[in-house]
Each structure stands twice: as structure tokens, then as C-alpha cells.
Amino acid sequence: MATLKLEAEDGPCCPICLEQFNVPRQLPCAHSFCEKCLQSHITAEADKRENLKYVKCPVCRNSASPANKERPVREWATLFPVSSVLQSILPAKTKVDRLCDACNNEGVSASAEVFCVVCKESMCGDCLKAHRKLKMLKDHTVISVEELACNAEHVMKLAEGFTCSEHHGEDIKYYCKDHKLPCCGTCFFRGHKNCSNVIDLKEELPALLCENKPAETIADMKKIESHLKKFMEMNEFSINNLDKQVNGLTAEIRKIRKEINEVLDKLEESVKTEGNRIYKEEVIRIQDENHQCLSLIHAVRNSHYLFEAVDKYGSNLQKFLMGEKMKSQLHSYYNLVGEKYEKTETIRFGLQLAPSIKSMLSVSFSELGKVATTAISNTVPLGCLQRAAKDCRVERVDVIDLKIPTGNIPWYTGVTFLPGDRVMLADYNNKQCILLSSSYQFIASHTLTVYPWNICLLDDQEVAVSLYNKNKIQILSVIGDIIRPVRTITTKYNCNGIAAAGKGKMVVNGYCGDYKSQWSLINTRGEEQCTHQYDSTDYNYLNYIALNNAKTRVYVNVCANNSLLCFDMYGRKLFTYSPDNLRGTTGIALDTYDNIYILGKDSNNLHQLSSDGSVQQVVNKEVSSCSWAICIHQSKDILIITNTSDERTKLLIYELK
Template identity: 45%
Template sequence: MATSDTASCADESPICSICLGAFNIPRQLTCMHCFCEHCIKSYIKSKAAKVDDVDKIECPVCQTVVRRPHRVTSVESWISSLPINTVLLSISTESKANVIRSCDACQSRDVMISADGYCVVCEEAMCVDCKVVHQHQKATKTHSIVCIEELTRSPKNALKYATAFNCPEHDGEDIKFYCRNHRLACCVVCCGTSHRSCESVLDLKTEASTLLKEEDPDFIIENLKTLETHLNKFTEINNENINNLESQMNVVTAAIQDLRKKINDTFDEFERKIKMDGQIIYKREMIQKQEENQACLSLFNSIRNSRAMLKIVNQNGNNIQKFLVTDKTKSQLTSYSELIREKFEKINKITLQLDVDPLLQSLMEGKFAKLVTKSEYQDFTLTTMKKLRKQCPLLVTGVFEVKGPVEKYQYYTDLVCLPEDQVMLIDYNNNRCCLLDSLYCNISSFPLPGKPWSINMFDDQEVVVSLRDKNQIQFLAVEDNTIRPTRMIKTRLPCWGIDVAEKGSIVVSGPNFAKIKSYWSVFSDKGEEKSYHEYGDRAFKDSYIALNALKTRVYISTWGTNSLFCFEITGSPLFVYSFDNLKGSYGITLDMYDNVYVVGRDSNNIHQLSPDGAVFQIHTAGLPQGPVAITYNRSKNQLLLINESSQRNIHAINLD
């Protein structure tokens, strides 16, 4: 296996994410990730060893499920059915060295004969004799057979014979169409099944150049490069942890020896135990950080490969090839971002030190000191991941009518996305919440005992709703498309905006009329007030509240101030965003990169801000009159917007 030094060097050559070495016959999965032929073969065999018959695997990088073709009966034939990525083959030094390889057909009979040609249809290498047979068989005589060396002459040549642009759902079908409704490339069979009711299915042969103008391969390449930088930073922190663990363990050992001199023989057993504990912690942490680095390195190389692949296709391919690879790599970019974000959310700086009880109360039991690890959290997200947000126009991509039973004078004040693409709406005038399915059809509703204002997910099973006139928070659950109440807690003051912090704490905002101030508070899910914070110079009623992904920042929009306030979760103020073109600040939400979206109800716009309050853009085109509430659908990377009118419409804004 290649070392980390090899993988982290400045060489731009693609690297297998399993062995971390140069590709040796790169085989491509349906998710477009590539691995050495022997690497993916070993991986599939390791899965097959655990079950009697393996019919699917998960990609080692992105965990996408790859199913075995129905016609394939063995692991060897499964590997042979995976297409060779001729582009990577053309630029991989290791693969070029293995161009003179064995004939696939002969090798299946354990006969090793050097291959002479390569069938671009069957994707098999073959010797001279097999090539002759192949050219005279009725089923294969029309197949194109090229010299293997032809594939490695240049990326442009490799793209001519590339067969990696076929439909992942239907074997042997080329991708020829693009569905705008689902934002998916598809084949003829897909068009007749999954997309037959779609309104906008385009022929790639005629529309690829137009579609390519809507994409930005160079931007995606730069974002992939940025992700590589983030992974390097992650590895740097882990390496620093490893170095610190070693040096700090030496310091701890010296401290133990110094302590040993100051006390009597009672400490002999303590010294032995503390050293043993130190070695256990040291080895455990070392192994964990090295494993994390190995996984990080694998992901790094996959990102590098995606970037190299897209760069080559962008420089040498035709428009169809450019678009298909760009479209697929764009989805990979989101997946990579999520994986790296998860890493940064979990990483801590570890310190190993000796924690001694000054009172030595447990001296006779030998428990007067112990080894502890302390983690110093660092918020890298705000300084790194926010750079990935593409500053492009926000476009309303769909307007959907809420279908189902109609109530009089409904006034929607908030909404939230639930699992399985369901949506829950707050109908303020009719004192109810409505459950919508993925097609925005009202499938059930629930009457509330007060005036509801804001809603948010509490966990995977429950949502929380603020009842502004009752000083109460209602917990609701959804089971079998039915809303049911689970519990209720009271608050000291009227609560309007509502969101959820870590450890199940609830954060609310509202007016404190007694002090003529606006406030925000943190409550436990039992109703105990943990903290209380005031802001502003008036008791403004209409407010919304939202937290960032790490639950370290609190954003509050208040209608009367035309402002967005930002605080640390501890209560310290960070900034106030005010702008002449933000009037009637209302609904607020954050996307996966912690970019903030605040609605101007009276100015009829959406302000998109960076996490630190810098304005990205102000969006006005296509918005309904009087927008009120906004939420983020992570599964679709989409904003959903509602307005105060009686039109019962939901506006969708794609962020891709």
C-alpha cells in the first residue's frame, strides 16, 4: 500500500482510494468512483466471504449501493463487467505499465497469454486468437477492437472509446437524455419508465452544449481542490495530535517520576497503573487518529481523481461527455462536502496530561491521580466550508399549490421539512398544523390549543411548535401520516421563534413586555430555563430564530427592527445585520454550509448572508408578494418559501 507521503505529494496523477497507489487497470463503479482491478476484486471478495451470495456492495468511498448485474454469476465475471475507465487508463503511469496484460478470456481458463487488442464494446482485453474469434462471431463481429496502446496514447483518444457514460440503471443502454424535472441524465428505457410523465426531457445530442452553459466545470474543479485543502488541514490537525500525544506522554511520564520521589513506597502500585493507563490511551488515540487519517487520505484521493477526471474531460471531451461528467461530479461534490463537514464537526484537539487530586483524599486506595484527555473544540467550519457556497442567482424553480381540504382565512407563518420529503405547515389563523406529503398534498391536520407561530424538528421523531398566546411549547409526532400530541411544556414568557440546540435543548425568542425588551432563552425539554438573554430596545413580538449546524450560533430576525441579530450560544453578541433593503425581517433558515437566508416580508426579498453576516446577494426575482417563512430541505438542497396571502402556494428554490 502506498504511504501517505506518496498520496499527499504534489503529483496530480490519479490514485486508487483503496491501495493509495497509481491505478492498475482502473475499474469504474456506477457512482463513477474508480479502483484498481485487483483492489475492487479483493473488496468484493471480502464482502462475499461474510455471506453465501453477495448481490450488492457499497462503494468504499461514497457508500453508494452497487448491485450485481443479473446475468453475472461470479465475482470474477462481476469484476470483468465493470467498465475500464479509459481516461484514467490513459493518464495513469501504473496502468500504462500494465498495458501488456493477459487476455481476459484466456485468463478465465487460467491460461496466461498476453493481450493484443481491446474490445471497446465488451470492455475486454484479448489475445490475437481470441480477437480473430471475436471478429468472426455473429454477435460480436461488428464490435470495435483497438490496440491497447491506442487507449493510453492520450486522454483525447481514451475519450473516443470511453464507455463509462452508460445508464447505471439499465445495462448496455447509453445515456442520451436529460430530465430537467428530476435533474438526472437517463437512457431511452428510463424515459419510458421513470420519466414518462416529466415535462422537460431533453435530447443530449442537441442540447448538451446548452446544458453545459448552465454548469460550471471550472468552478467544480476549484471546489474539489478546496476540499483537498480542507482534508489536508484535517490531516495536519490529526498529525499535530499524534505529535503532541507523544511529547505529552513523555511529559506525563516525567511528572510521574517526579511525583514518585516526593512520596513513599505506597506510590509503587500507582506508578505501574498510571503508566499502563497512559500507554493504553496513547495507543488507542494513536490508532484512532491514524485510522482517521487513512480514511481522510482515501477520500482525498477520490476528490483528486474526480477533479482530474473532470478536468481531462472538460479539456478533451465532447459536450455530452463534458456535461455528463460535470453533472455527476457536481453530485459527488455535495457528498464530499457532507463527508468533510462531518469530519470537522467531530474533530477535537487532544491533550494528554496528569490530573492530580490536590487533597490526596484517596491516597491509601492508590486513586490520588489519573490520566485524562481534554478536547479543545475548534470551529473550522466557518472559515473553510463557507467558501464552497457558489454565489449564483437564486432562482424559483417551482411553485406548488397546497392541495387538500381548504380552511377559511388560512395564514401560514412557518414550515419545516420532515423525513421522507414530508412538510409540516403552521396555519396561524385556524390554530392548526398541516402535514403535507412529498407532492404538497394536505394528508392530515391537527388542532392546537393556542395560536401557533413557529415550528422546528426536535429530533427524528418529534417536532416542537411555539404557542405564542399560551406561553407553551407543543411537542408533536407523526405516525402513519397522522399527527399526534406527545407532551407540552410551559415557558416563563411568550415564545414566538423556536429552534433546537444540542442535547435536546430548545431555544425560543419573543417579547418581554415587563422589561420592554426582546429576549431569547434556552430551555430543557422538561421546561427548565437554562439561560436568558435580552437584546434590542423594545419588546418586538414577531420574531424567528435559527441555529447553525454546530449549535454554537443563534440568529434572530425581528420584524420591527428590520435587522438580523447574531449571538454565541453563551449569549455574547457577535453582529447585527441591517440593510436599507431589508424591511420587515421575518423567516430565517441556514443551508448545509451555514449560509443564512432571512426573508424581508415588507421589502419582498431574501437576503443571503455568509455565517459572519457578510451579504452574498439579495434575491427578488420570482418571489411571491409578502414572503413570510423559509426553511431548508437538506435532502434536495432546496429552500421552501411561503407567503402571507391566501394562495396556498409553496415556492421552491434550488441551491445546486
């Protein structure tokens, strides 16, 4: 049976069709696709969801909206911009005519003849005439589309800066260090004018570029591609091994055939048929996985080509902005690779025979035996999936006094980031969840019937809240400023700590009696997939739990023992961290490099560990006995700690540098 092959590196390819681009359309996340492929994806999304308002990127699943959502869905792909950089580095035979942007926005397809350097739009002959009639536009510099498509260097020189993905046509001018977010003038006035550290990119660009390391980013992309190729090689080996095992089954049957003749003939035919059926199904499944890997490889490679072109020919502003976007892509790439390694399984065949071989002749062939399959997880060293370790210096940048309308003094025992840099808090004392804006201002609240403890983000629109001492988890939807209950999950024991485990799964932990606590992997229906117990000395309600980025390690705190425990997904303890200067362990969080951060509320410090449990630094006098929950923004290296006392409630905001 034919298998997927990775073609030679002959230029950027569409991650969907795996062919060279035909009209590359670029989404705000910087992933590009053929126009027809993107439209097919959008149409498929529209078939699944009514009143489609956005589409998810086929690679990273980030949301993207067209410039004009009122246009028919069948035209959405044409509303996303053509990637001029990718277009310029494609082989000549794959280049296509550019369309007039103005006509295209009106639903009319007209070939572009020129490109306005000032307006940054392609125009047909008629639009060019109208353009020159306006006094304020007639002096704009225009060039032919043939000249525009000549090379990447020329394209980058014409486009000095990138425009804002949220506010069409506005140039990126500022950079908010508080949120690590590039923004245009509108972004600044709407969401960042009260931030304490917003800089003008033209003035600070040289300093920011010093922090960017293009070589490291490109090396990480090549490493991702290497991992995906290795995954494909493992699957190719599995296919060959499956073939050998199926043939081995028939050989085993032939050895027994001397005693059971006619009956074993029937059994051989049955086993071979069943084995071949399973073999074909597994081959199809594995080839589908390889197709996904190949698609992701092309996405990584396209990012690589795009980043190299910007780094080689772009301005300093372009290099910086693209570097920021690539860092965000790397995080999603590592998580996708981690998921694939974690779920890699190999089918093994075995022949199950009836207990009494001598009595086989008196048994019908269907009772003699059948093909038995066992899925065995391939063990992959965790180190090969991790990004290179990086020490992150913790630096406090702000203290936010929260002024939220409540009855009792709030006690924020849980915190998590939401899409759009918003924040959600679990307020134990007032039995409610609080929604904050990206500038940490109160937006909305939702009252629960019982006390919440911890909170985690499940997907773009849902969060899970553990309900203290109730053996229940509340799922909430957060759409815009509206918080609504979706469903309630019942658990087998009191779950307090909770963390998302990807694809509709969570890990939870809590006290289960007899001086024992336990952690479990459950799905969003409450079904347990594995459960593991550990010693917790006494009743311990201060439970928190976290996972590494690859979802292969689980970290839990034992407050009574002043310790942090690390387990693999099979429940095997990998290490214990329990130094003398860590007392009263509470919240746990991990950054994108799998550095571990744990609060010591009674020792008044924050401990930072590497992924193997070795201490990197201890930040003293930064937290107090009022500090409980901690979370980290996975793409912006912002760390938040909740702090509640009788006098005030606040968020401590840190940067990881």
C-alpha cells in the same frame, strides 16, 4: 509508533486499500474502488442489513444498486462497470484483463477479446461469434481490448456519451433545467415530460459548457486535498505533543519524589502506565482518523484524475456530464472536511494531587493522584473551510399550484427536500405531512395527532418534525411512498425551528419564557449537548433555524425584532442582521456557498446575505405575508418557498444562477 504517510502522486489509488487500483469498479456517483475492496465493503454491509437492496458508497454514502439485484451479494461488485478511463491511465503493470460483459452477467468469468463500440460491451471469442451471426449486429465496429486500454484519449473517443445510471444502457440525451438533472429518454418520459425547461443536449451543449468551469472544479479538489493534509499534520503534531506530555508527567513526579520516596515510586509507575495507555489509545484513534483522511484524499485525487482525463480528452457532452457529477461530489467533500475540523480534539495531561502534600506519606498510593485528561477543541478559522464566495442570482422559474386533498385550507410552515428530488411539507392547519414527487405532484400524506411546525431531513430515510407547543419532535421514516412514525422525542422546552446537524444530531429553537428564546444541539434520543439563550423581546412562535454547511454556525430568526442572529456553536453571537427593509422574518436557508436566504413576509422580500452577514441582494415583491418556509436543494441550486392564502396554495420555485 509508525504513522500513515501519503505516497507520492503516482497515479489513481483505491480509497479503501490505498493501493493502486486492481480492476477499478465505478459506482454511479463516479467513485471507484478495487473490485475486491468493493466486494468486501458490500459483504460487510450485507452482514449488517438483511435483504440488502443497495449499497452505500464508502466515500460519499450515496446509494448504489447493481444492474441485477437478484444475483448473489457475493457477486455484486462484478456487476458494477469497470472504469475504462481510470483503467487507461493506470500504469501498465497494474492493468488487468477485461471480462466479457455478457458472460459476467450470467455469472461466468471469461476474458474479453474485443470491445463493441456500438453496444459498448466487452466480449469473449464465443460471444463475438454469436454477435456476428445476428444480421442487425454484424456490422458493428469492434476493436481489441488491447487497443481499448491504450490511453484515456482513445477511451473517451469511443464513448461519446455517458449512459444513464438508473436505466442501464440508455444514453444521456436531455438536460432538465428545472431540476438541473441530465436524463435519458426513459427518465424524460417518466419524470420530466411535464417540466417547462428540458433541452436537447446536442443542441444546447456549447451554451451549457460555457457555464462549466473545469479549472475552478479542479482547484476546489486540490483545496480539499490540502485541507485533509493539514488535518493529518495537526494529528501528527498531537501525537508528538502527547509523547512530550507523558514524559513531562514523569519529570514532574521526580521533583516531588524527594519527600515521598516509596509512595511516589508507586505513583510514578501508575501514572506512566496510565499515561502510556491513554497515549496508545489516542495514537490509534488519531491514526484511524488519518487513515480516513488518506482514503478521502485518494477519492478526491481519483475524482481529480478522472475529471482531468474527461476535460482533456472527452467530448463536450462528457465534459458537461462529468462536471455536473463533480459538483455534487464537492458538496459532500466540503461537508466531510467541515465535520473533521469541527470535531478535532487534543488530549492534554494533568496531574491531580491530593489536597494536602504533607500528609501524602500516610495516604495509600492510589489516593495520591491519577492521570487527568482534557479534550480541547482545536480552533480553526472558519474561513479556511469555506468554498470561495459566489453571488447567486435568484430567478423565479415556476409557480406550482398544489392540489392536495385536505379538509382545511393548508398552511405549509415547513418544507424540505428528500432523496430523489422529492419534497415534504408540514401542513399546520391539517396536522399532516405531505409527500410530493420530483415534479411536485401529490404522492402521500401522514396525519399527526398535533400541529406540525417545521421539518428537516435527518438521513436517507428519516425526517424530523417539530410539534407546535408540545415540547416534542416526531421522527418519521419515508421509504418509497410510505410514511411511518418511528419514535417521538421529548424536549425541555417548546421547539419550533429545527435543522439537521449531521450524524444523528439536530439544532432546535423556540421560546422558553421571560422574553427569552433558546437554541439547543440535541441528538435523535432527545439528549441536549448544549443550550444557549438569546433575547426575543416577547413570545415568539415563528421560530426558524439553520446551519452552515460545515455545521459551525447557527442562524435563528427573531420575528418580533425583524432580525436574523448568527451564533457559533459555543453560543457566542457573531452578528445581527436587522435592516429597515426586513420585516416579519420567517424561513431561513443556506446554499452550497453558505449564502444565507431569509424571508421577510411583511416586507414582501427575500434577503440574500453572504456568510459574514453582509447583504448581497434583496429581491422585492417576490414573497408575501403568506410566505413562510424556504429550503434549497444542496446539489441542484433550486430554491422553494411555500405560499398559502385563502384562495390558493402554491410553491414558488427559483433557480440560483
